[in-house]
Amino acid sequence: MSRKEPDHLNLLFDMGELASIITSGSDIEAFLTGAGELVAKHLRAHVCSIYLFDSRSKDLVLKATRGLKPEAVNRVRMLPGEGLVGRCFSQDQVLRVGNARTSPGFKYFDNAGEEAFNSFLCVPIRRGVVKIGVLVVQHREMDHFTLLDERALRTAATQLAGAIENARLLMALAPEPADADKDADTISNKFPAFIKGKSDGYGLASGTIRPSRRKRKAILFEADTPNITYSLADFQTAVEKTIDELKALQDKFAASLPESESLIFTAHFMMLKDKNFTGKMKTLIEQGTSPVSAIQQVTLKYINVFSDNPNAYMQEKAVDVEDLGIRLLSHLKAVHTPKAPDRGTIFVTQDIYPSDMMKLTADGIRGIVLVGGGVTSHVAILARSLSIPLIIADDPLFLDLPDTTRLLLDAGQGNIYINPDDNTLSIFKSKQEAEDRAKNREMQPATYTLDNRRIRLLANINLLSEIHLARELKAEGIGLYRTEFPFLIRSGFPSEDEQYLIYKGLFDKTEPGTVTTVRTLDAGGDKVIKHTDFIQEANPALGLRSIRFSLKYRQIFRTQIRAVLRAAHGKEKVRLMFPLISSIDEFLEAKQVMAECIRQMEQEGVPHKSDPEVGIMIELPSVLATIDEFAQLTDFFSIGTNDFIQYMLGADRGNKLVADHYIPYHPAVNRGIAKIVAAAIGHGIDVSVCGEMAHDPEHIPFLLGVGITTLSVAPKFLPRVQAAVMETSFSRASAYAHRLLAQTRVKDAAAVLKTGPGK
Incomplete structure (x- = not known):
């Protein structure tokens, strides 16, 4: 049976239709829904869906649909390369399928209600060289869509791209969910089990992620724990434990790296002796301020003083103050905590200085994932010298993985395994033993x-x-x-x-x-x-x-x-x-x-x-x-x-x-x-x-x-x-x-x- 070809040889929509969906509606979601309805009308499709790429979670999210179940919006997600939608996005190509359910790679979602629709057509949505999502139409009849429909859908994606990109950027500015830990667990669970990075070194490392500086810094703003009271004696114990910890790190550092300064924690030791730093904390406690608040007040004051200084060297001192405040608070809270939290041995970061590498080495780091950067940088060279496997990964989502995530790094291949299973760990234990034998080869x-x-x-x-x-x-x-x-x-x-x-x-x-x-x-x-x-x-x-x-x-x-x-x-x-x-x-x-x-x-x-x-x-x-x-x-x-x-x-x-x-x-x-x-x-x-x-x-x-x-x-x-x-x-x-x-x-x-x- 013949059917009338859609009116889409040039622009699919006229300016009036575009203006109408952009200016009407109460919110961004209403605009996206309106866009889907407009595309479905012009292509005489039973379904039109818009998937947008979430740069935080690194997956494609169903953001609007006309024809599928409304409750599927924001719940249907696919990684690039996953399903027909993910393949369309990752390969940057149009996909036209006469019977989607029998097509290799089709991913079915129970909560979407797709079982009634057979023909499937999708095109990537681009804004310049940037891919921002996928536009999908579906029809009940098999082999319904034609080459003309492909051209029409491409045109629609081009016309809508600017407005959709603005919508995507505004959505990205929305605040993170309140339950950050739960969100992080979700990210960890759906993150791929394997990521290919870049490395020009070799070696294996396995361990949990060390909390990032951003996460560790949160302790400087946490309120006192209910039902726990800290005393001046607890504060003095925390100071003594911090001094002992720094001395141990210093001794380890000096023994293994003789070309370093004899005292890399000089600034820390001086502040611990300073009457205007720990001395001020003690005075505040004696005047009735809780030890937690006293450490926080003085630490944050010094951080602000150093950070506001126009001299780059003085600004760097703010990091020393921050590190010392975190150590003091951690030891203070450990007084009433039977077991200290796992510090983690894999460091994930966006940037790192050679001096940071030295301190991390003394502090037990076994591997590093550098999010961005170049493999010829001196940090990479230094990592090889310190026998620390370092892999450069381009995925910013690594920065949001929870600290409980276990990573396995294979720097020789540039491979990163997320929460590897026992079988993978066993394989790499054998590989580590083989590498050790090769290293010791006569x-x-x-x-x-x-x-x-x-x-x-x-x-x-x-x-x-x-x-x-x-x-x-x-x-x-x-x-x-x-x-x-x-x-x-x-x-x-x-x-x-x-x-x-x-x-x-x-x-x-x-x-x-x-x-x-x-x-x-x-x-x-x-x-x-x-x-x-x-x-x-x-x-x-x-x-x-x-x-x-x-x-x-x-x-x-x-x-x-x-x-x-x-x-x-x-x-x-x-x-x-x-x-x-x-x-x-x-x-x-x-x-x-x-x-x-x-x-x-x-x-x-x-x-x-x-x-x-x-x-x-x-x-x-x-x-x-x-x-x-x-x-x-x-x-x-x-x-x-x-x-x-x-x-x-x-x-x-x-x-x-x-x-x-x-x-x-x-x-x-x-x-x-x-x-x-x-x-x-x-x-x-x-x-x-x-x-x-x-x-x-x-x-x-x-x-x-x-x-x-x-x-x-x-x-x-x-x-x-x-x-x-x-x-x-x-x-x-x-x-x-x-x-x-x-x-x-x-x-x-x-x-x-x-x-x-x-x-």
Whole structure:
């Protein structure tokens, strides 16, 4: 039987109809219902439903319907990819089904009353590049909707998108349900059991979520517990327990991280002694104020004072006050609480500083989920050094999961399991045991390719505590010691003597006779030193960072060079490396500063090393044009592939919008690396790779094939790098590199990469 085609070849609605549904009605829900009725009328559909994406719960919610049961509104929910509606949203495509109930993936809801409707048609609702929901029509007849109906529904979604997006945003501003814990449990129950994140480390961690700073801060505003009275003696006990707790953390911290400050909780200890802080609390209690209120009043007063200060360093002190107030209140309330709440061992956060990492490590954190951020950030590097699995997840809902949620992190795969079952936990226990065995695998004292080409394996060191593992795994020296961490984790610039002790610890711990390469301060970019007055730059990656920072602040640069050379006195094979060099002039200027420091120490009679090898970390494409001249002036090259790729391709791997453009095997990157190596070999200087490519088995054959004979990696990667090298033939790697270098297109390079060098 033929039917009249709907009037929808251009705009589905006229302006009068749109204006009517937008201006009439008492609320947003009435507008959405009116929109559904209008679409159903024009398409002669029995049902029209509007699903909107909830950015808080990360699911699609039925917000209006004409034809289904009204009680289904706000109760029918689907995750992206779930059911036909979820598939339409996640795949961003129109779905037309003649018999929905027999269609694979159809999700039936008892409370919606869909059983009478067979034909199903849905289109995504978009506002620009943003997907905001799904528009659905249904009909009792099978195979009812046509290609013309598809076009009509697309048109309707386009016409309504602006108004619907405004409605969605206003709905999102509605207050959270009063029962926050119940809502959090609901979120946890319907959150997927598995989330794929990003990580460039490895390791497993399992535990409950540590309460967020926002949740922990709530104790500063809670009223006194009914029927519980705290005394002055209880307050003094809380102060003593807080002091003991901080001392224990301090001792643990100092023992494991010697390059940190000797007292990272200095501010806490000083406030505990201050008559205007704990002294004021005591006075208020003696005057009749409850201990809980006394701690809250004084703590919040100090937080406000520090937060209102225009100085960034003083603002940071507000966090110390907040932390101390929370600890005091927690210990006070524990006086009448038989069991302290579980603190949790997995930290979920949107941002984290290196100094925060240090305190968390001392406080028992086993894993971190970073909501947003980039895998090449220094926090990620520090996490690897501290053997803390860290995974970057892009889903803000992680921040709302209840503290009782158990997470299992597999950093090697970038996988996060939410409330894993016993079977999953058992599997990963076995995997952890296998990883431990692999980590403890006996390494060969020297590394050779299959055809007996000698390859040196060096270690990248961030913390002195890693040197023991590097020696245990038979690293042949330190190819990169990153000096910025003592700056990043302190509340002020370390003095020359403080730096001297750190660098002396480095040289004393390394194997005698092996090379030790110290990179000067690589500040700026994603390595912001909190206690400096760094100007907020529009593009910090292209701003005042690395050697530029050092040459601008000469006194900081001189202090560091003096400390390194003093610590290196009497040591062999010491190398000083300047990062992010962009020109020969810049290199000579940095080298001149070193010469001035040497002259000054000679005049002062200070023991020091006067003849270190001096080289550059190659990260900028600008050096390629004068690479032969650099090879004549320097003692060695080290290729920092992370930044080299980023600057060569103009793509920040930490930016998810351009992550697909960060391509290590890009023809320009391949040829750039080959040109650097050829210049080094031609002039008889050493060249190594110390970026992420050096520990990736997929890229190691190419590096060997272009002539790299030194790889420098984090200690934990040494076993797998040695295994990859020993499974590679240098002759085959050379032919493989030649094939890669011949490619001019990314897709062709990818095809060669996929084939590999063979055996």
